[in-house]
Amino acid sequence: DAKTTQPNSMESNEEEPVHLPCNHSTISGTDYIHWYRQLPSQGPEYVIHGLTSNVNNRMASLAIAEDRKSSTLILHRATLRDAAVYYCIPSIYNQGGKLIFGQGTELSVKP
Amino acid sequence: DADVTQTPRNRITKTGKRIMLECSQTKGHDRMYWYRQDPGLGLRLIYYSFDVKDINKGEISDGYSVSRQAQAKFSLSLESAIPNQTALYFCATSDFRVLGRDEQFFGPGTRLTVL
Numbered sequence: 001d002a003k004t005t006q007p008n009s010m011e012s013n014e015e016e017p018v019h020l021p022c023n024h025s026t027i028s029g030t031d032y033i034h035w036y037r038q039l040p041s042q043g044p045e046y047v048i049h050g051l052t053s054n055v056n057n058r059m060a061s062l063a064i065a066e067d068r069k070s071s072t073l074i075l076h077r078a079t080l081r082d083a084a085v086y087y088c089i090p091s092i093y094n095q096g097g098k099l100i101f102g103q104g105t106e107l108s109v110k111p
Numbered sequence: 112d113a114d115v116t117q118t119p120r121n122r123i124t125k126t127g128k129r130i131m132l133e134c135s136q137t138k139g140h141d142r143m144y145w146y147r148q149d150p151g152l153g154l155r156l157i158y159y160s161f162d163v164k165d166i167n168k169g170e171i172s173d174g175y176s177v178s179r180q181a182q183a184k185f186s187l188s189l190e191s192a193i194p195n196q197t198a199l200y201f202c203a204t205s206d207f208r209v210l211g212r213d214e215q216f217f218g219p220g221t222r223l224t225v226l
Contacts, residue, residue, distance in 0.1 A: 036215075043201050043217030044154065087153060099215060100170075101146075101153030 004088050009106045012082075018075040020105055022088030025069040032091040033064060034099065035073045037084040044087065044101075047073065083109045114138045115218040117202050123224045130189040132221050134202030143185040144203040144215065145169075145177060147196075154201060160185055192225040199223075 005023040012018040024033065034049040048055055048062045050071070055062045061074040075082055087104040115136045124130050134143065141162045146154040146169075156169030158177040166177060174196060178186045189196055199222050203215040 034214075043203070043220055044215075045217065046214040049214070099154075099156070101155070103151075103153050 004090065004102050006086075006088055006102065006105045008103065009108070011108050011110065012075075012078045014080060014109055014111050015077050018078045018082070018107065018109075020073040020075075020086050020088075020107065021070065022072070023070045024088065024090050027068055027090045029068075033062070033068075033071050034089045034091050035060070035062065036087045036089060036099075036101075037082075038087070038104070039081075039084045047086070049091070078107075078109045080109050080111065083107055115202060115204055115216050117200075117218040117221050119221060120219065121222045123226065124192055125226050126193055128192050130192050130223065132187045132189075132200055132202075132223070134185045134187070134218060136183050136202075136204045136216075138204055138206070138216060139182075140204040140206045140216075141182065142205045143179065144205070145175075145185065145187045146201045146203065147171065147198040148201065148220075149198050157187065157200075189223075189225075192223075194225045197223060197225045 003026055032049050032051050035047040036044040037047050038044040048057055048060050050062045050064050063072045085104040085106050087101050089099050118133045144159040145157040147157055148154045155171050157171055157175050158169055159167050160179045163179050163182055176188045199220050201220050202218040205215040
């Protein structure tokens with residue numbers, strides 16, 4: 001299984017952009033990269049996913065390195081509600097959607 | 112109403128007791144999952160089911176069993192609970208029909224304490 005490395009914690013100021021890095025150097029060519037986040041006292045929720053190209057949605061942007069060994073989740077304007085643990089998860093294509101959660105990055109947002 | 116519900120939300124039990132955690136979903140998804148989360152750690156997969164007739168072990172299935180009673184229902188049982196099974200348990204569902212889109216929808220969690 002592909003392994004990921006993320007910083008344990010990061011801090012941001014409200015309304016500033018946040019770049020959350022993830023290293024996944026052992027990812028295979030068919031593994032999608034998913035990001036989930038877990039707000040306090042809640043189950044995880046899907047944020048975004050991608051394969052090779054950069055992706056945008058209403059929540060965030062995902063920038064994937066050309067060699068696919070790393071990716072960055074970008075929150076364009078952090079809000080207090082974005083304080084959560086963010087998980088970078090390679091999706092194992094041939095294992096039908098299993099998600100292997102690591103420890104993630106705990107993001108705190110200061111007013 | 113929530114798409115993925117879990118009952119009970121909190122449970123305190125004693126060592127050796129049999130416990131069942133239930134999960135129901137109204138999303139019409141075929142795939143369902145059970146995870147556990149220990150304090151300060153990410154989620155670990157216990158069991159998963161791709162349809163009613165399919166059950167698969169995850170990373171940490173020892174001491175647990177599951178039942179997929181219907182497309183919408185997936186139960187997790189602890190046959191003889193032990194204290195190190197104290198954790199937060201999450202159920203999730205997904206619809207894998209879109210290639211690569213492994214979006215899982217999680218329930219609110221069940222906090223289980225085994226004394």
